Amino acid sequence: MNEHHHHGHDHSDLSETELRVRALETILTEKGYVEPAALDLLIETYETKVGPRNGARVVARAWTDSAYRARLLGDATPAIAELGYAGRQGEHIVALENTPELHNMVVCTLCSCYPWPVLGLPPVWYKSAPYRSKAVKDPRGVLRDFGFEIPATTKIRVWDSTAEIRYVVLPMRPEGTEGWSEERLADLVTRDSMIGTGLPKQPHEVG
Amino acid sequence: MDGAHDMGGVPWTDPVQPEPNEPPFHAEWERRAFAITLAMGMPGGWNIDMSRFARENRPPADYLSKSYFEIWIAGLERLMAERGLVAPDEVAAGHALHPAKPVVRTLSAEGVAAMLHRGGPTERAPTGPARFAVGDRVRARMINPPTHTRLPRYVRGHAGTIAAVRGCHVFPDSNARGAGEDPQWLYTVAFDGVEIWGKESDPALEITVDAWEPYLEPA
Numbered sequence: 330m331n332e333h334h335h336h337g338h339d340h341s342d343l344s345e346t347e348l349r350v351r352a353l354e355t356i357l358t359e360k361g362y363v364e365p366a367a368l369d370l371l372i373e374t375y376e377t378k379v380g381p382r383n384g385a386r387v388v389a390r391a392w393t394d395s396a397y398r399a400r401l402l403g404d405a406t407p408a409i410a411e412l413g414y415a416g417r418q419g420e421h422i423v424a425l426e427n428t429p430e431l432h433n434m435v436v437c438t439l440c441s442c443y444p445w446p447v448l449g450l451p452p453v454w455y456k457s458a459p460y461r462s463k464a465v466k467d468p469r470g471v472l473r474d475f476g477f478e479i480p481a482t483t484k485i486r487v488w489d490s491t492a493e494i495r496y497v498v499l500p501m502r503p504e505g506t507e508g509w510s511e512e513r514l515a516d517l518v519t520r521d522s523m524i525g526t527g528l529p530k531q532p533h534e535v536g
Numbered sequence: 537m538d539g540a541h542d543m544g545g546v547p548w549t550d551p552v553q554p555e556p557n558e559p560p561f562h563a564e565w566e567r568r569a570f571a572i573t574l575a576m577g578m579p580g581g582w583n584i585d586m587s588r589f590a591r592e593n594r595p596p597a598d599y600l601s602k603s604y605f606e607i608w609i610a611g612l613e614r615l616m617a618e619r620g621l622v623a624p625d626e627v628a629a630g631h632a633l634h635p636a637k638p639v640v641r642t643l644s645a646e647g648v649a650a651m652l653h654r655g656g657p658t659e660r661a662p663t664g665p666a667r668f669a670v671g672d673r674v675r676a677r678m679i680n681p682p683t684h685t686r687l688p689r690y691v692r693g694h695a696g697t698i699a700a701v702r703g704c705h706v707f708p709d710s711n712a713r714g715a716g717e718d719p720q721w722l723y724t725v726a727f728d729g730v731e732i733w734g735k736e737s738d739p740a741l742e743i744t745v746d747a748w749e750p751y752l753e754p755a
Binding site: 344346347348349350351352353354355356357359360361362363364366367368369370371372374375376380415416417418419420421423438439440441449450452453454456457458459460461462463464465466467468469471474475481482483484485486487488489490491492493494521526 | 541542543544545546547548550551552553554555558559560561562563564565567568569570571572574575576579584588591592600604606609612613621622626627629630631632636637639642643644645647648649651652653654655656657658659686687688690700702705706708722724726729732733737738740741742743744745746747748
């Protein structure tokens with residue numbers, strides 16, 4: 330990086346990668362392959378519309394509606410579409426139920442497969458070498474990296490997303506939430522609890 | 537292919553590092569890299585398996601030195617160069633130097649929502665009965681193709697149990713080579729941790745992979 334750049338000289342502190350991406354977008358636009366407004370809309374969609382709040386609504390619905398829960402666990406793709414979430418990187422979704430006997434965790438050891446319609450784009454750690462290597466061999470070590478443990482007697486099943494099936498974890502409903510509305514319950518559902526690297530928040534952690 | 541992307545079980549000393557309140561993107565260039573990659577799928581005409589192979593098919597040192605979206609960009613450049621859409625000299629110059637190649641369609645802003653909603657379903661009508669059923673014992677074949685495959689190294693040669701039959705899906709090993717979809721039955725196969733990692737493994741660990749029928753043989 331150039332320490333002596335002048336104000337207004339806007340290329341001086343751009344990295345090689347930034348310049349390369351800027352060059353590509355310029356070329357693609359000049360050639361008419363991409364439309365800048367479409368690019369802006371793609372970014373806006375995944376920054377403001379598609380994210381883990383979608384999945385949290387699915388989980389909260391399953392916690393409060395046993396018929397919905399059965400549909401979700403039976404065939405998750407149409408059940409999730411009932412709430413309006415569908416499409417790219419979620420064409421074939423399977424929901425995995427956590428129980429006191431079984432904890433589920435999702436990984437993609439080969440790249441970054443992740444259920445976009447319900448969780449949005451994957452976080453950096455999900456795509457990182459430490460997670461992709463360790464999740465299938467030492468998942469309890471991964472959970473410790475996230476600051477929690479599950480009992481040694483609880484079976485752990487790690488789902489490696491090697492095809493186009495996308496997995497989402499249905500975590501256990503926290504104790505002390507009897508009578509809570511779906512909306513309030515959704516505030517307890519964290520992104521990581523739907524990947525299996527976290528647990529839902531406890532009632533005292535939300536207002 | 538056997539590459540650095542195939543990370544399951546590879547010893548890695550760094551802990552997993554979660555980032556509180558992580559945003560979808562960490563820099564403006566990541567936003568643009570993401571968007572041009574998605575948008576170019578339409579005029580580019582490649583499929584997801586070709587994209588994955590373009591990203592992973594590189595020397596380990598190169599793969600491991602690039603950030604996630606840097607790999608996306610490297611893959612995109614390769615796919616475009618192979619099809620004559622954007623040449624390396626244009627990337628170096630930062631501007632188009634050659635006439636645009638005619639493309640069948642492009643992504644308009646009006647088309648974004650429909651494109652994302654449509655996605656790319658991979659399930660196809662079965663061409664024959666499934667060879668395996670839930671509960672069957674199977675072994676992941678010992679294969680090391682130089683081309684794209686989705687059978688991770690850490691399960692090859694190991695025995696597991698069919699946990700689910702997922703229908704007939706586009707076969708990546710064929711689709712990535714442009715040799716057609718060649719749909720094959722897809723199974724979720726469960727492996728005991730001890731079978732994969734030996735007797736030092738967590739005895740309460742089970743790992744599943746999704747494996748197409750050609751990856752499996754009876755055990």
